[in-house]
Amino acid sequence: MTDSPRDSGTTETTETPGKPEIPAESLVRHATDNHVAILTLNRPEALNAITPDLREHLIQSFSEASADPAVRAVVLTGAGRGFCAGADLRGGAAGGDRVPGDVARTIRLGAQRLIAAVLDCEKPVIAAVNGTAAGLGAHLALACDLVLAAESARFIEVFVRRGLVPDGGGAYLLPRLIGPQRAKELMFFGDALSAPDAERLGLVNRVVPDGELEKTAREWAARLAAGPTRALALTKQLVNASLDTDRAAAFAAEAAAQEINMTTADAREGVASFVERRTAEFGGR
Numbered sequence: 001m002t003d004s005p006r007d008s009g010t011t012e013t014t015e016t017p018g019k020p021e022i023p024a025e026s027l028v029r030h031a032t033d034n035h036v037a038i039l040t041l042n043r044p045e046a047l048n049a050i051t052p053d054l055r056e057h058l059i060q061s062f063s064e065a066s067a068d069p070a071v072r073a074v075v076l077t078g079a080g081r082g083f084c085a086g087a088d089l090r091g092g093a094a095g096g097d098r099v100p101g102d103v104a105r106t107i108r109l110g111a112q113r114l115i116a117a118v119l120d121c122e123k124p125v126i127a128a129v130n131g132t133a134a135g136l137g138a139h140l141a142l143a144c145d146l147v148l149a150a151e152s153a154r155f156i157e158v159f160v161r162r163g164l165v166p167d168g169g170g171a172y173l174l175p176r177l178i179g180p181q182r183a184k185e186l187m188f189f190g191d192a193l194s195a196p197d198a199e200r201l202g203l204v205n206r207v208v209p210d211g212e213l214e215k216t217a218r219e220w221a222a223r224l225a226a227g228p229t230r231a232l233a234l235t236k237q238l239v240n241a242s243l244d245t246d247r248a249a250a251f252a253a254e255a256a257a258q259e260i261n262m263t264t265a266d267a268r269e270g271v272a273s274f275v276e277r278r279t280a281e282f283g284g285r
Helices: 052-067 102-109 111-119 136-142 158-162 170-178 180-189 195-201 210-225 229-242 247-261 265-275
Strands: 028-033 036-041 073-078 125-129 132-134 146-150 154-156 192-194 206-208
Touching (some): 125 210, 136 170, 229 247
Parallel strands (some): 036 073, 073 125, 146 206
16 A cells, blocks of 8 residues: 655645744645545644644545546545644643634634534544544544554544633534434543443443554445445435524435435346345446
8 A cells, every 4th residue: 555645736735843844735645446446644743633734634535436437335444543632722722812713713614624524524434543633633534434443542532631622623523423412422421431431321332452453444445345336425425414504404305315316327226136036246436
């Protein structure tokens, strides 16, 4: 598996005090293997805390995965000993003079765009959570369609510890996953949640030994990549919208999705394989 460099025509850099500048495009390692795009947050020295450059490259990567017919599943993980420590606040984000509306605008154009990029990705996304996922980093994982966690992983709603309100869609995602009472408990206290406890609450699909996280993520992604890609995309849309709509609208959306999906080659292959009593071979079309 080899990394796929991007050529944007410009060279951006990001700088950490006391360290040399590094190209912004290296902040997200991107590799494709057997129709699976593997996106790796690559700031291990900062527990993969999200800078504006990293955020923009990640949003771009999800957009490209959606549009690329060669990509049929996505794995999101972190380099080093942590998944993502949240937003990097060291650039003066908490101080200085502000114009009214600046904070709301920053959230809309920043953290919320990132979470929306995951939710709106047309390919199924697996989070492989290694180590700590805190704040925006936790919400980034929970926005994924499936969440695998290493035994050492921890999820922390860290905002209350800093006197902040949750951002990155946390107050939208958590109640839908575990209900309002549990969501408030996590957000009000900011305690670290172990991977087994996250699985028990329903935030995590499966907890695996640390050494098996990558292998399991690849196995799950390979199964998704071999599936009917458009049917999975339409299913994702239906499920994500289901809690925000009434029954009539949900039923109408389901019927429309069926109509669209029956025009795909994979749907025809699925029906043919059933009639012919053989295993379906989906091509992602």
